[in-house]
Amino acid sequence: MTSVHSTLTYWLVNHPKISNFTWTEGETFGSTVFFVSVVVSAYLSATFLLRHAMVSLPSLGPRILKPITAVHSLILCLLSLIMAAGCTLSITSDPTPRFFHAICFPVDVKPKGPLFFWAQVFYLSKILEFGDTLLIILGKSFRRLSFLHVYHHATVLFVCFIWLQTRQSMFPVGVVTNSTVHVIMYGYYFLCAVGCRPRWKRLVTDFQLVQFVFGFGILAFMLSEHYFGSGCSGIWGIYFTAAFTASLMALFFNFRSKNYVKKTTEMIKLS
Numbered sequence: 001m002t003s004v005h006s007t008l009t010y011w012l013v014n015h016p017k018i019s020n021f022t023w024t025e026g027e028t029f030g031s032t033v034f035f036v037s038v039v040v041s042a043y044l045s046a047t048f049l050l051r052h053a054m055v056s057l058p059s060l061g062p063r064i065l066k067p068i069t070a071v072h073s074l075i076l077c078l079l080s081l082i083m084a085a086g087c088t089l090s091i092t093s094d095p096t097p098r099f100f101h102a103i104c105f106p107v108d109v110k111p112k113g114p115l116f117f118w119a120q121v122f123y124l125s126k127i128l129e130f131g132d133t134l135l136i137i138l139g140k141s142f143r144r145l146s147f148l149h150v151y152h153h154a155t156v157l158f159v160c161f162i163w164l165q166t167r168q169s170m171f172p173v174g175v176v177t178n179s180t181v182h183v184i185m186y187g188y189y190f191l192c193a194v195g196c197r198p199r200w201k202r203l204v205t206d207f208q209l210v211q212f213v214f215g216f217g218i219l220a221f222m223l224s225e226h227y228f229g230s231g232c233s234g235i236w237g238i239y240f241t242a243a244f245t246a247s248l249m250a251l252f253f254n255f256r257s258k259n260y261v262k263k264t265t266e267m268i269k270l271s
């Protein structure tokens with residue numbers, strides 16, 4: 001058990017590439033406003049154009065689409081597991097006595113080391129998640145190309161960029177919780193793609209909602225530490241994250257109510 005822990009700690013925290021990682025604006029891959037703006041604009045334009053082009057084109061049949069979807073979901077499920085493990089180990093191995101570095105970085109924190117490494121991997125993984133939209137459009141599953149879906153995929157990249165750019169306190173907790181939820185979510189999508197649709201879809205939505213509520217709890221703690229304690233870095237980014245989290249929470253409550261609560265009420269009325 002100890003050797004598994006030390007091997008994991010080496011490969012996920014202490015490896016020189018990870019421990020010496022530094023986020024430097026303009027030098028690290030993806031570290032400019034130009035990059036993030038171009039990628040998000042390309043995503044939105046491609047979504048719009050492909051969505052309209054597909055109206056007159058045939059959808060990719062399930063025989064082609066399902067295996068690609070399964071591989072894509074499995075890759076993201078495993079990557080999310082690695083990111084959750086890497087970031088958790090980075091938090092617990094943090095040499096500073098303030099364990100809650102996970103929540104509140106000192107104002108003069110250097111954007112260096114494993115926590116920033118995992119935040120960058122997490123940020124770039126959001127580009128890989130654009131593949132979800134492509135698969136939805138190629139399969140002509142337009143019902144699922146919702147405002148929630150496109151808004152989430154486009155905005156989350158900006159949020160992760162701001163986390164890194166402002167050295168935002170609390171992002172390690174965000175990486176751990178969201179990656180953990182994505183292990184379950186992409187696990188669910190993988191099982192759907194291989195034809196074993198799980199019965200716990202509702203639970204996935206509930207987990208997603210819990211992460212947003214939890215995020216607000218951490219946010220409140222961080223703000224109190226910032227204003228009444230010794231100060232936390234990236235405070236303005238926190239307000240942006242709060243607005244994003246609140247908007248997603250509202251969209252997810254709406255999704256939950258439409259997909260589960262109303263359906264259950266209709267079934268009760270019919271029986």
Ligand SMILES: CC(C)(COP(=O)(O)OP(=O)(O)OC[C@H]1O[C@@H](n2cnc3c(N)ncnc32)[C@H](O)[C@@H]1OP(=O)(O)O)[C@@H](O)C(=O)NCCC(=O)NCCSC(=O)CC(=O)O
Pocket residue numbers: 069070072073131132133135136144148149152178181182185188189190192193201202204205206208255
């Ligand atoms: C249970 C949910 C995870 C998914 O709800 P859905 O209504 O989309 O689920 P569904 O039952 O229709 O999905 C099953 C279908 O998705 C296909 N599918 C499989 N893998 C996929 C992938 N990687 N991306 C998109 N679709 C995929 C399956 O083949 C299956 O198709 P078939 O039906 O043909 O067999 C829900 O909680 C949710 O997130 N809803 C919002 C929609 C969304 O876009 N979510 C992801 C981004 S938001 C997010 O990620 C928030 C967060 O950070 O937590």
